[in-house]
Amino acid sequence: MEHILSASVFSKFSKAFFEQGRWKMYLEGLGNTIIIAVVAALIGTVIGVTFAMVNYLNKKTGKLKVFSRIANVYITIIRGTPVVLQLMILYFVVFASWDNGIMIGAITFGLNSGAYVAEIARAGFESVDDGQMEAGRSLGMSTAQTMWHIVIPQAVKNCLPPLFNEFITLVKETAIVGYVGIMDLGKIPGLIQSRTFDYLFPLVIAAVMYLAVVLVLTKILHVLEKKMAKSDRNGGAVNGK
Amino acid sequence: MENNKPLIEVKNLVKSFGDNVVLDNISTNIHHGEKVVVIGPSGSGKSTFLRCLNCLEDPTDGEIIFENENIADPKVDINIHRQNMGMVFQQFNLFNNKTVLENIMLAPVIIYTKKAVAEGKTKEQFKKECYDKAMELLRRIGLEDKANVYPSTLSGGQKQRIAIVRALAMNPKVMLFDEPTSALDPEMVGEVLDLIKELADEGMTMVIVTHEMGFAREVATRVLFMADGNIAEEGTPTQIFDNPQNPRTVQFLKAVL
């Protein structure tokens, strides 16, 4: 009895993973998931940090009111609508004639993530002491020079852990791209089920792969946090007031 | 020399924050080599006055003439003038993401490299010059062994002395100090005041806001007593400390001495 059961478990697993080189499909899907997450994180970071910077400069100098307003409208719209609709708008409308689904997925999540990163980065900029900008300006450096050499590095450093966390979230949440047929890891179980007529094993295998990636990234995040705490003690301090 | 012409002319300076008039029509001249000490009760506008001198606060009205330009005019490129006015803050404000050496070298390198290259130096040569100058400044304050550490590992006194030489690295014509020792533990006040006195003895023009009355008496060539956004009384240290005329000055000195 036991023997038969384990035999059938193994054969189902084998069908879901080894037969006809199906494992390659998971790996390809995983590769696409990671590409989408990495590109989206890069786009999101650029957008988010830029918005937060505009906001910071507007507060300090009162000179970027219009940009700051635009940024806030963007953030409100992105955060106030479902990402799956944003995906459909980009996939079926804006980029209807572009067949690179992976990149469309990455851009969608990049634009989406930017609105969330903006909040993270805003906190990063707010944590930089006002005296840092004043000191740079009092030496005769321009606002831009002081931002670039002093304020931005400290702001970004202050929000590295939450930024990395946002990346981990992206790895999981981008599974939505399967909705419009983009071949990420989340889409693979459905494909395999349509051939083997077993859903359980492909789903478990994909879930285990997501989990493995997330656990590895979480571990990296913890190492990063520890390192930063240490460099704060040793002098890389960001808030050494 | 142009010694008869003031280094900084303050004419009818007004600064208000909303309805709050913090500086109410202040006029005074700061001459080459003068050490002007500004004293007065909390909230009287001392910091605001000092910060208006290099336009860290934009004056609401009036003129600040420095090197033949009215730097209170928003059209003037303030950065160029700030390069000639060093400022030292109560909270030191060393750059947290830079080592001590980088703190001192950063502004000279990024501001003057272009000019040095135009004069025929290579970037590397100029950077080396800035490095040598920074190390010389660190040796002067006995902190050359701290060149490569980050500010958070330093004591308050060390931070403030580094902040002072960071300003000196730009070769300023005047130094502005806003309560440079107020954030220090008592045992570190001396080392910072000694350095400021040294600079004073070398002839640096200075404007110093301080609550250290002994130091004010010792270093000042002129004392300004501020009250309610005005210069209520000014004179030599002897006049102000030993023979104050204005009842506000008398009252203030009684409270702090």
Ligand SMILES: Nc1ncnc2c1ncn2[C@@H]1O[C@H](COP(=O)(O)OP(=O)(O)OP(=O)(O)O)[C@@H](O)[C@H]1O
């Ligand atoms: N950025 C600002 N916005 C609004 N009000 C301000 C600002 N800076 C200063 N003030 C106000 O201006 C007045 C004078 O402040 P200032 O800091 O110049 O006084 P101070 O003489 O330096 O006092 P202290 O001895 O406490 O340092 C205070 O009433 C203060 O509340």
Ligand SMILES: [Mg+2]
């Ligand atoms: Mg003050």
